[in-house]
Amino acid sequence: MKKINLKYSIFFPVLGLLFAVLISCERGFSDDIDLATFPNTAEIFTDTPVGLTDAFFISFDPAGGANTSGFGTDTNEAYEGSTSIRIDVPAPNDPEGGFIGGIFKDRGEGRDLTGYDALTFWAKGSTTATVGLFGFGTDFIDNKYAVALTDTQLSTDWKKYVIPIPDPSKLVQEKGMFIFSAGTQSTNGAGFTFWIDEIRFENLGTLGQPRPAILGGQDQTGQANIDTSVTLMNLSQTFNLANGQDVTVSATPAYFDFATSNPFVASVTDTGVVTVEGPGEIDPETGMVDNTAVITATLAGVEAAGSLTISSTNIDVISIFSDVFANVPVDNYNGFYLDGFQTTLGGAIDEGGNNIIDYTLLNFVAIEFYGRDGSGVQPIDATDMTHLHIDIRPNETVEASDFFRIEIFNNFTQGSQLAGTFTISGSELLSNDWTGFDIPLSSFSGLTSKDALGAMIFVSDATIANISLDNIYFYSEN
Template identity: 35%
Template sequence: MKNIFKNKIIRSALGLSILLVLGCQRDLNELEEASYPKNPEVFIDGFSSGLAYAAFGGSAPKAFQVDNEVKYAGTASMRFEVPDFGSPEGAYAGGSFFTSVGRDLSDYNALTFWVKATQPAKIDVLGFGNDLGENKYQVSISALAVNTNWKKVYIPIPDASKLTAEKGMFFYSEGPENNNGYTFWIDEVKFEKVPGVAQGTAGILNGDAKIVTSFVGVNQNVDGLISTFSLPNGINQVVNLTPYYFNFSSSNPSVATVNNLGNVSTVSGGSAVITATLADKPASGSLTINSQGNFLAAPTPTLPADKVISVFSDAYTNVPVDYYNGYWAPYQTTQSADFTVNGNNVLNYYNFNFVGIQSAANPINASATSHFHADIYLPNALAAGANFKVNIVDFGSNGAFGGNDDSNHVTTITAPTLQGQNWVSINIPFSAMTGLTSRNKIGQIIFEGANIPAFYADNIYFYNDGSIIPSTPTAAAPAPSHPASGVLSVFSDAYTNVAGTDFNPNWGQNTVVSQLPIAGNNTLKYAGLNYQGTQFANPLNVSSYGFIHIDYYTANSSNLNFYLISPGPVEKAYALSVPSGIGTNTNGWKSVDIPLSSFSPVVLSNIIQFKADGNGDVFFDNIYFHN
């Protein structure tokens, strides 16, 4: 089994400016179409004229070398060294051989070469037409079997009439085999007119008749573009090719239109069938669009934003992610054609087997959340045996993929929860994710499926239903509403506090006291509470007030009491409910107004101290007397 690696081909836009200088003695009818060299050679003992090489992004930059020792014929060959899995040199070997000036390849019907390797292997991708630009007429073969013997390979040209100015001469991409690198050689690379190469069938959607449910404003691509050729060695070779080789058409453009790239746009309700031809011959396969008219949006989230860490949703501010579909070659088939309907962004995955949302650059700390949520829509009827899997992956303490500290859990959803042609809201509690031992650095959300060809996704987020309380509040305590004229304040940014209060007298306590800003608001923190006092510079006379107000927040206290103390000492405890909890008040803070009569027999005209005892970490704010 090969490792999944991310194959990023860095494409640069190539521009071409043409300046025509016309003399006065020549008219436009005398101008001839520019011709391009018909040189068929790519690599015969060395680079052909004008040929350049560039490694793909993420690949080992020195994977390709010219080899003067091992060759099929002549004096040199192309040597490709595939790196081991995890190599710092690169994740795979891959690159393109291209020219700055196009070549006319219309006289040929195949790219041919000889290949051998140090071991039996299957090379992921080989082909031509990749010029690091538009790659308009790219053609490739997949999983080419090689061994230690030289063999000749043919990559047929689907329609040579289109290759009158081609720059992409040859490209390759190969990853480790069973985690191990190896070496392969390619020699005598050239385009030929090969007798016995004959085009057989062509197909879109891999020759399947595909039926999808769609909506107005939804776009999708016709893919699975293939063509089969018979070769002189008796093999039927399937090649992958770009949509530029095909001509697409719609049976009902008033319902769905298709452009020359196979991009289908649903424009109204009804049905339309998308078909194609290759070199004027009908291609097998079709895409039937059954449009239900206007798009049915996913349910609008109702959770407050402070309870949510959003990955993808227009209802919230999303955290940064590396990508919503990194395309993990070579095993991933899933492609994406995300769309926007009425201002609502929707992820659209098709050819679905698995797809990953990655946040490796900024791992998500979901420790203060209780659930994972996603809304998914299956545009096709639910097939027998269909299942949908959600795999949450935490990168562990080092925050990086791999190593021994990663953990994950896969949750499988089946019918009747899973439905076709209807939005399904998935809510998975972390308490059910037994394999996920940490969620401080979530780096991947992976969706997998069986018998689900496509789905839409929206409102992907982590949330807290109140069962998980962040250890530190993320928002300030609620702003007090009592008028200052009726308040005697001990600790609050909203009022003028009594002077000289010692918030940390030495009573032999273990509690660690600090004052820190929470969302810009000064807050009193008791860490590791056992007991803690507050000493006033002068006794307070609060006999004219009816209540003491306290805002407090705790995620882990199981016992918390508050005391008023008069000389003697005379003290009386009032039990505060704990933990304060998400949802008990704004942003997790709990506000209490305690009748001063609850502290009898404390002398209200002579309050000298406050005290708190209990356990855990507790935050206090807005401690004041009022009527």
């Protein structure tokens, strides 16, 4: 399991910890007071929208490329009854927008969905295409309890789809009834049509084996400075359906209950934001400072897979590529040139909720950050940085004679001056597994200046043809 070292550039204060005393009180409600309740209507669309206004559909913003003309009803296709929702997915170059999507919103007071455990619907496609997003809980206001099922494969016959509710007890007044978004990534740019019918919430009673997860189910480690914050990502809930199939949905932090093992080091909010609060306390038994906190979560009382072990430290960082903190602007992660000689393919991709850089047919490729083609990106001043961190995973068997070379260029716009090189041998890498490297910048042969770094080039001359990279950043240990 890959572990990520998180490093941030926040000044380490010399002030001590501030403690806040929270005083709570309880007030009872009179037995004569009735708490507000909301409709528990299950149906969203049968032959018509149920409990919704005629303007129940709200499209994504056309300014962002959404097509608003492909949504309607169809009296020639229906799973039950006489009418279904028809959605015409546009081609990417459609002048009215290259994708289609939006939400069905309860414009009234909202619904009590605590008595249901899933959203279900029937769908079919004009072809076996993939719809990027189905879900609920998005109301275009706070989207507090949004849930998403991604990359749903359609059949050309009607099929029932189930989207589990991670924790129904949370949905006492929900207005986001349904969401979808579709493009033509799975059809190579060819537009297609799909139909949806019988959209409703149900109490199936057959969902089992709940398996919530944070951070994609990974146990990650990090180091961060006081007052640094990072948001927990890749939150999900998995259930086993009655047919034995597992269904995993992404879920917002509001479904989870987060906890910290050491509030003197790090706190975590109910929205999943982890903040390093202080250097920790002295352990009376060892006399050593405990500067580590473990962030965990539960969902509906079930412990979530994945955790963040974070240590309070004092490190400055300039991040080129990482999921867990802000990256500096770059021109690209796949700078290709020299047609006919360069063979490398690939770039930044999503792998199970974790963004990585994936290269195939690698002989050489660049990450550029000097303002290529007038982008306005500025070179990096790494004068105060002492190390380069990079995680490397060869996606093939590695021989000891293989190599992976990193070249850093300074003053890239002034003659492409090579600033330094560092070579990692095949014996230092693990086949099909991650290895983290913390390379002193002094180890880059020829590096004499770091004030205007403009490019980082990776070279293997095809000795390692397929490789993944992650967590690329410069840092300084004060």
